[in-house]
Amino acid sequence: MRRANPRQVGFICHSCASLPAQTSRQPFPSRILSSAPRQIAQSSVWRSTPARWATSVSASRADAEADAEANEKAVPASTPRPLTDASQLANVAEDSCNKFLSVDGIPAKQLTAAALQSCLRAASALHPQLKRAEAQFKASASKLVSLGAERTGARVPIDAKLVDATSRISHAAYAIISNPNVEMTPEFLELYVAIQSQLGQPESLPAVFELYAKKPKPVVKNGQIAYLKQNPNAASRAIEPAVADMALQAAIDAKNLDSALGIIEASYSLPAFKRQKLIKHGTAPAIGLATLPFGIFGLSTAYASYWQNTMDISTATGIGVAGISGYFLVIGSLGMIAKLSHKDQMKRVTWTPGTPLRYRWLREEERAALDKVACAWGFKEPWRHGEEMGPEWEGLKEYMGYRQMLLDRVEFMEVSVAPSLPPQQQQQVGDAERSGVPAPVQEKKDDGDDEVKLEIRDPQEEEDKDQAIFEHQLDSTT
Template sequence: MRRANPRQVGFICHSCASLPAQASRQPFPSRILSSAPRQIAQSSVWRSTPARWATSVSASRADAEADAEANEKAVPASTPRPLTDASQLANVAEDSCNKFLSVDGIPAKQLTAAALQSCLRAASALHPQLKRAEAQFKASASKLVSLGAERTGARVPIDAKLVDATSRISHAAYAIISNPNVEMTPEFLELYVAIQSQLGQPESLPAVFELYANKPKPVVKNGQIAYLKQNPNAAARAIEPAVADMALQAAIDAKNLDSALGIIEASYSLPAFKRQKLIKHGTAPAIGLATLPFGIFGLSTAYASYWQNTMDISTATGIGVAGISGYFLVIGSLGMIAKLSHKDQMKRVTWTPGTPLRYRWLREEERAALDKVACAWGFKEPWRHGEEMGPEWEGLKEYMGYRQMLLDRVEFMEEQQQQQQHQQHEAPSTEVTLALPMAVSVAPSTPPQQEIVDAEMSGVPAPEAEDGVAAPVEGQEEEEEEEEEEEIKSEVRDLQEDVDDDQAVFEHQLDSTM
């Protein structure tokens, strides 16, 4: 700490601080006489300051210790210790469910949300324990057993208390959401899906999705509860893509193929989902397409009136309408075809040839969900795609066939394409290797022409072929060619004579008829 100035510490107020300045104006003798008492006073004040400083420091330390003790006493009261026991968490969820079900009449939305949030908190607190138990099983069990459990979707053997608590929390949430007096809203459905996702229990999600679409709405009429029937195909009854994706991921994590396909059928495949997509993504393009003719006519009129002077207004307007309409028609058609037929996002599931483009656009989320399921249940290695076997895989392929989809289309598989290209590169080389021995075997059978000429000049008979037949001589070959030409010419002359005879007969008959 910086050393304090004695002069500053000794001053008590500003009036005292001004005294030395006044004393400096006094005569020299008087200043000498008055300096001694002032020094004594300053030294006495300086000696008293350490005690005052020490007392203030000790007081501040005492206050800090008192505040710390008060905070330590207040922390346990303000933040209660979270529950970690599985049975206690299940009891909390069941108590909330029982209190909610004891309410008469139509419960308020806040009360329903509070009951579901209580179950969600219990499920979130139980989720780390479930993951820890699964990790311990995988660490203790053999690699083959863990892989078999992952492939078949078998339940990992965990503590019975955790299994019982998971089942109790799941049943409590289902009892709340399936109460006839509870109106199904997107918020409640999202909470329920989050609860089952944390617990790893996706078996009830397809039924709850169907309940969301078909559950009657409770209303109060004349003091009694009445239930209004809902239209399951209405766009308002469609399940949000984020909620459906969360439910599908929960089924994939649990390795439950039936639940995954049921979730897809109860969410992406329904007419309500397609109508909602059509309204969300098709309204703006439809409005633009409806207003396009007016814009084209306005541009054409402006072109005819202000941007040209070689034609009359009506002719220029017609030409402008035709040109602009043709441009938008061609470019718009190409853009729409490119948008609806792109396949970059497809991995293993593709559309069957001949599927209309409008169906592909409306059902793209369904195809993507099935593609996600196929990637989760099949081999992860791309070079092993297409080697999957088993009843579940065959059933999945057949199910996709009913939905106008193909699983592992050969021409779109990377490994198959590479094999075909490799075979195409190898095919010409095999043809060359097969042709070379034939050429080698045929070449020695005919003697060179130079040997024949040398034999004729020397008077030695020409060499014979391997089969004992004499090799042809050059003069003989020319004679044979001349004979063949003469035969051909004679045949042509005979044909010409026949044609002339027929023509003469025809003319004679024609003259006789005339």
């Protein structure tokens, strides 16, 4: 074959690839000049194509966004509105309860949770209506009537329809949780407490707490349902502190003193709660205390072997054990006493003198709960603490006395002055009472001025003055 002449090989690109073969015989400069117009035309064609593509893409995006907005506007219109009628909410809760009770055998935990969740949703939807009704009553009634209702714990008169719906939802939840085939778990108990807290019905909470501790566990044996007894004093049957606090707050909000004390007895006062606290908070210190002798012996041996050369190893080891043990014993005892005997968290309820420290630590949650009840039922003003009267208050003080507690212990009460005196005089009177000096006496000037003068009388000076007067009279008579 004939080889190509190097001089005939010209510049070949995309624009001139379609030229006829005769153009390749032209000189190199002429070929470049002749192909320039075609390159410009072709580049203009390729540049216009992306513009048209971008325009079409932007148009399609705009259409897609418009369709999405139309769909978003159409979705809320199709979603059902939440129920707000009290009767309908109660019907939903009762229907869920009836469907749950119609199940044969032991129901699954998911089914029980779903039934309680249905009651909780109904109670949560009804809760704002109850609060609104109470607010309307307080706004319409006189201040004295509303204050008396708060003090006595009387029910606020609200719409009978709301009262009926509240009672129906509460009974539906109790029917679910008290079913013999339902196993009581902490999750179910928390749901039930949340339902009654939303409804403001704490009357059944003490009974449900006792049911949680004593209710038999349903199991299937040989195709039949059997019930296993539970140990009410086991640590696993203890009420969680968060659940007990929620129940107690519900009773306080409802101003139901009997329910509040019943909740405390069924949760904080049980041996199961104390055992659970002992296991949770006492296991780690017990393990550390058990391993402490081995650590002390190891440190003493290391001291005798490597850190001294004046005594034999056995003597140095004994001295090291005695010294380190004494240090840990003294410091640990002081720290434990300080930890178990501090009173900064106490407000109105304190321990009676002579109560062992271990009882104080184990029953601290019980004391704190009773302290919370006392603060809720008593006067809010600190300077009025101790002035409460009435059968409920006297019964509360007696109840605390039976449980080795004191309400409003005099030596721990805050020194306060009634707000009838000016602030400066209140400060002076308070300082005098703290220092043990007799309280200042108000005396007015003889000129009728309204200015008040504080004079502190010293008993010793008065006694000396009386003695001088007596001696003067005795000398005059002689």
